[in-house]
Amino acid sequence: MSLVTVGTVAFDSLETPYGKAEMVVGGAALYASIAASYFTKDIKLVSVVGEDWPRKEMKYLKTRGINLDGLQIKEGEKSFFWKGKYHDNMNQRDTLATDLNVLANFDPILPESYKRSKYLMLGNLTPEVQMKVINQMKKRPRLVVLDTMNFWMDVAMPALKKVIKKVDVLTINDEEARQLSGEYSLVTAAKKIQKMGPKFLIIKKGEHGAMLFQGEKMFYAPALPLAKVFDPTGAGDTFAGGFIGYIAKTNSITFENMKRAVIYGSCLASFCVEEFSISRLKKLKAADVNKRVKKFENLVKFSMK
């Protein structure tokens, strides 16, 4: 089924305890689209880059079935750039530079062919831009997923709450769920957030996994413990892309199918962190995914007899 993915397409410079990478490709829409492309082929990307963003990566995206008609290329301008350094524990990072560049005036314009897509993934961006995308859809998508972060809660809470009201699935981390709801318990936080609009809530807990909430229903998917997390950049976007990609492929939004989507999202994210940028995702084979999903199954499997 058709899927629109919205978010940044950017450059990142990264430093992790394992090494450095300068000006590698990144961005929420990049990671999410590639992850989704492992499940479905009718993907339509919405973003903006400068003339510096590599043409060969655009070609690569097309080979993955990703339509770039909605990718604006601004001549004479530079792509969004983020520079960050991860601490030893990989759970904390310092932002060393954020150059908005083309993102400063990003006005998303959906091509006509995008406007009746069945699924919509809104990656982390200003709530206003996310809202503009929703408003351009001619038909309400079957499922709208929105990812955001604490920054927008700090500086644009009213706009964020407006757009959250319009979506079906919200994906945030545990600290963000606490900030958004004002509740420490994630169970209570989930109840409050569901009253703000989204029927489904996904709480991402990094190395501790992810939780899915719908009404009284609750599902906990652990992350796969890895011997080495090389670079966590993009893991959350890869998770979201794998999640919505699997939903778009199966075209089912039952809680049981969403659980599977959470597992596939977690699985794709576990590959993402094994190398810098999109390197590991690019080499990924369907067999790798299936093999690792088995590991997720075994990790939590028990029988009370």
Added chain:
Amino acid sequence: MSLVTVGTVAFDSLETPYGKAEMVVGGAALYASIAASYFTKDIKLVSVVGEDWPRKEMKYLKTRGINLDGLQIKEGEKSFFWKGKYHDNMNQRDTLATDLNVLANFDPILPESYKRSKYLMLGNLTPEVQMKVINQMKKRPRLVVLDTMNFWMDVAMPALKKVIKKVDVLTINDEEARQLSGEYSLVTAAKKIQKMGPKFLIIKKGEHGAMLFQGEKMFYAPALPLAKVFDPTGAGDTFAGGFIGYIAKTNSITFENMKRAVIYGSCLASFCVEEFSISRLKKLKAADVNKRVKKFENLVKFSMK
């Protein structure tokens, strides 16, 4: 099967965001023994208290099938006392007072009837005291579980490593696993720690659950997300007691059975935190446990079709 439980029996004064409790009963051996008593009846406690420790609580322990022949009562002395305050997030706490009292010169003496017990649970104490208990066993227990904490890694690492070498199951939290192994990845940490002696490692992650490692095998049991964590004191000891109690009951140390024991331990711990001290554990019924275990099963259950 017979089970020896060793650890503190104490008084705690606690402050949590939900309230205060002054001089309530606590201690690792208290929580662990009560938790274990939900599964097995032949429990033999080893600890020390002052003359101030309530006789009525001793009576209660006896009603739970807990043998107190190994509980030394020091006339004219005071019981171990700990005072702490939990932060809003319940994951961090400040120790406001630690009065060792009777614990300062604790010399554990095992009654003859204890020395051939099949299972041994060594709660958090100085590594020397833990070693003294192991050395008094006339027959090597089928399974020795040891719980410890970062404090002993800071001040008594050589003695700790000596006793760790002698045990089968080590239970520590994630930060402690990192400190003990010098590895950030829990997968790598687990491998290193298993080389130090214990065939099994349990890493407790508080609200994020617990992991069980044996060789290449790995099991992740999430904690049950709760609307309200009233008082986390004793949760780790309750977990350990539930774990070893279930093992002692079933008398099986296969990985599959240990998984069940981890789930039962997590289940008992989820009750422990609902009220101050041992209040919730005292009221617990078998039906409550079975009902909650079902929740743990549902929390992680998924099928990839």
